[in-house]
Amino acid sequence: MEHILDKDVERVLFSEEQLRARVAEIAAEIDRDYAGKEPLLVSVLRGSFVFMADLVRQIHLPCTVDFMAVSSYGAGTSSSGQVKIVKDLSEQIEGRDLIVVEDILDSGNTLSYLLQLLQARKPASVRLCTLLDKPSRRVKPVELHYSGFTIPDYFVVGYGLDYDEKYRNLPYIGVLKPSVYEDR
Ligand code: PRP
Secondary structure: OOOHHHHHEEEEEEOHHHHHHHHHHHHHHHHHHOOOOOOEEEEEEOOOHHHHHHHHHHOOOOOEEEEEEEEEEOOOOOOOOEEEEEEOOOOOOOOOEEEEEEEEEOOOHHHHHHHHHHHOOOOOEEEEEEEEEOHHHOOOOOOOOEEEEEOOOOOEEEOOEOEOOEOOOOOOEEEEOHHHHHOO
């Protein structure tokens, strides 16, 4: 660790090396599963931008990318299931093979809403790829095809994940010191 933000991190959960290795494995699975196809990777902003950027560069198949931004109304740290589309896709997705790329699957509220919305546009297929999965927090069941790491209910930041919009630029995933959010 050698970042000014490191002082707020209790411990590193996944180092840059671990992340790189796991992302390469997921990309290899996607290459295998989508051989002969041209998947459209949909990144759900903002948290997934780092994972998406690393993942696409490890995928060798021809693929295209698109971006969506959503915000969920809800108090505190958990989403409520009421999701607002802040930025919609630029591409038509009918008949396309979609891979929705997320940084973290938590309650499942955001993704279950989003997957329903995307299904209604009649893609050929939709799969979900998340870097982190917190199954202990799940409220809505969501079918998950590619998962980087399963984690307990830690407050994680870095590699795209934020606390109060900060820490997204940390190159690793760390557990935030409780003092950071308890002092507020
Ligand atoms: C995170 C994450 C998912 C959602 C998952 O986004 O990127 O979209 O929460 O939570 P859920 O399973 O409980 O619905 P967040 O709302 O933190 O926005 P961000 O991506 O802009 O950080």
